[in-house]
Amino acid sequence: MKKKLFWIAVGQFISACAYCQILNANDLVATGIGGLAAVVNRLTGMDVQMLLILMALPIFIWAFFSYNKKQIFYAGFSYLMFTFYVGIVNRYLPALHTDSIAAAVSGGLVGGIAGGIIMKQGVANGPESIVALYLKEKKGISVGTYYLIINTVVICSSIIFGNITMIIYSLICTFIMSAVTDKLIIGFEKYYNVSIMSDQYLEITQFIRDELNRGATFIQGMDTSNVKKKMLIQSVLNQQELIAIRDYVKSLQDDSFICASRSNSIIGRGFDVE
Template identity: 50%
Template sequence: MLKKIKHYLIIIVGQLISATAFSQILLPNDLIGGGFGGIATVVNKLTGANIQLVLVALCLPVIIWSYFKYNKKLVFYAGFCFAIFTIFIGVVGNFIPEFSTDPIIAAIVAGVFFGVSAGLIIKEGAANGPEAIVGMYLKEKKGITIGTYFTILNFCIISSSLIYGDITCIVYSLICIYIAGKVTDYIILGTRREYCVNIISDNFLEITEYIHKDLKRGVTFIPCVGTYKIRKKMMIKTVVTNPELVALRNYIASLNDSSFVYVTESIEVIGGGFSD
């Protein structure tokens, strides 16, 4: 029960942070955010319509439609996040003052706030608003990746601000979105990176011993055949961190053989001496 309460508290805090960035930082400095909040801001600037009502008009139909099409838990989270965010942007000004300052500082601070918010919510397994569901639909039906969808959506939203603003507004808004993305990655993935290393070498036993004894990492052998000379080989597969990758690469280079090595970055590694 306590775990569930903590889960929802984190989501609520995340939406409070996002609403603060939107209502008390972006709007006072005439900046535009991404997603449906950005669309609502543009509509507000052009027509004077209430931002909360515009958000309801945008999000509610998506939530109702997706309820009959997608996982109910995912839709619930999207609706919950939307409701909390919409409520907070209406009341947050009562207890948090506006942060009206140099636009570049506002863009940086808002970007950090949005990134922390998205990172917290995504780590809890929740959808950060109905626009994510639209992205899922486009990926399923049109083959458009969610990342591409958000890039196009945010580009169109920010570009439309030229109707009432100037190029400076666009540049600062892009800075905000870029920082938000980087901070989100930091919250979710952390600073440490893991790499999957694949090695084909005649000295595979020596390399394996080095990985075991010096790097303290495990190794998997994968039998393979080189098609150039039709020779059977043994491929080494292991996962290492940044400094371990440098050490391993230097060791392989010291062997002066014809080792073939290719490295791919791992998004997440669980177990085996890595993060749980």
């Protein structure tokens, strides 16, 4: 638990830096309550830290009586760290003013790293996450759909400032942030589910085991062209291993058949994707 809280705190510090020093400093709109607070701040001049607290408080009160207490604890701690760091960063660290493209890219990268660190802990990272999980469990609304709607509304609300360009750059930043977060959670290595139909299944399996150091599974199949029984080999390989097995099967010069599909989540010994 202490390790999880530590990484949440680290992630939220990085997130606060991206929010204050890059996004707000360059008039880009963040997602969620943070983005809404920034929009209200520009309209009214109210303190961003106070706006973050006032906007989240009703959600946490509702969640306390309606949702999982453990998730509320982690979401509350995560959001508290973010709000606390926003005050620290705004007061003591300089804003990083730059052009809109650089701000969108750097804000997306830094914010995505922060999101990946927090999401890898498997907890709700703020009031928006609590609402997303509640709607998924109780109403059947997917988390992705919820975030797409709320983030689009928040970012597009900045149209009241009359700057369409900033909305476009904010959307680019959000896309980059989501992509980086996904990469940190899923991993950068690409893995493939590979199915091989061949008469020489023993030789291919030995190659997979000895040369690639991977396991394989046999499934009995049948070739409908000649109604002949064949053995289907299934294995999970990374990109380099897929190229190696493809070249090996080609060298057999028979009617062996390979089908490979990308796998986004692999859990188990010998794999890094979770």
